Amino acid sequence: MRWDRFFEDLEDQLDSEWEAERAALDTEAERLRLARLSLFERLHALVGAAEAAIVVDLVSGVAVTGSLVAVGPDWLAVEDGGARGALIVPLSAVAAVGTTHADLLRSARGSEPGRLRERMTLGFLLRDLARRRVPVTLHARDGREYSGTIDRAASDHLDVALHDRGSPRRADLVTGYRILPLSAVTEVRLESPTALA
Structure with missing residues (x-):
């Protein structure tokens, strides 16, 4: 025993x-x-799965609250519920992302994005907006706003034809042109609510 x-x-x-x-x-x-685990993977896990709205604090000092609708390797898109369209934010312009504790834990599990989404960089997205002639308002790090239509998006900069919000890009309505380095852009507001559809 x-x-x-x-x-x-x-x-x-x-x-x-x-x-x-x-x-x-x-x-x-x-x-x-x-x-x-990358920030992209964590944010991707929250697209369409977040319990509550997220808060995106930008380096410009602005905070945006809304639903995370899409994420790319170097950008995110937030629908903030306004009458205007979605907001595209380069990840380099994000100071912090606020979320609930449950969503924080959910995002820590990560998510495996599809192959196509991995290649959809900010430049790729901006070139598509230029191709579709979507009116935008670009917000720069120094607080300036540029409303118009993106004519071209290159590897590290874009050309924008300036015109009033709500008006089409026609030669007689264009008031000027700007070349903006992508590093200066903190937000791209799509002036058409269906532009990401």
Whole structure:
């Protein structure tokens, strides 16, 4: 009887040590997974799944509250519920993203985006807006606004034809042109609510 008890104690001790070692390995694996998790993956996990509106604090000092509707590798799109269209924000212009604790934990699980979405950079998106002639208002880091239509989007800058909000891009309505470095842009407001559809 004593020997049975002795072996049971040894088995219990080995089981406890095995569980502790497995827990340590699981913890280390989780640390490694989190170390590889990108902001893009975290935000992608919240698209269409967030419990509440998110708050996007921009480097310009502006805060935008709304639903996260799309994410690319270097941009995000927020629908802020206004009469105007969605807002596209370069990730380089994001100071912080505010969310609920549940959404924070959900985003930490990450999400595997599709291959096409991984390649849809801000430049790609801006070139599509230029092709479709979508009216936009560009907000710069210094607080200036440029309303008009993107004529061209290159690798690190874009050309915008300036005209009044709500008016089409016609030669007689264009009041000027600007070349904006993409690094100066903090927000791209789509003046057409269906532009991302």
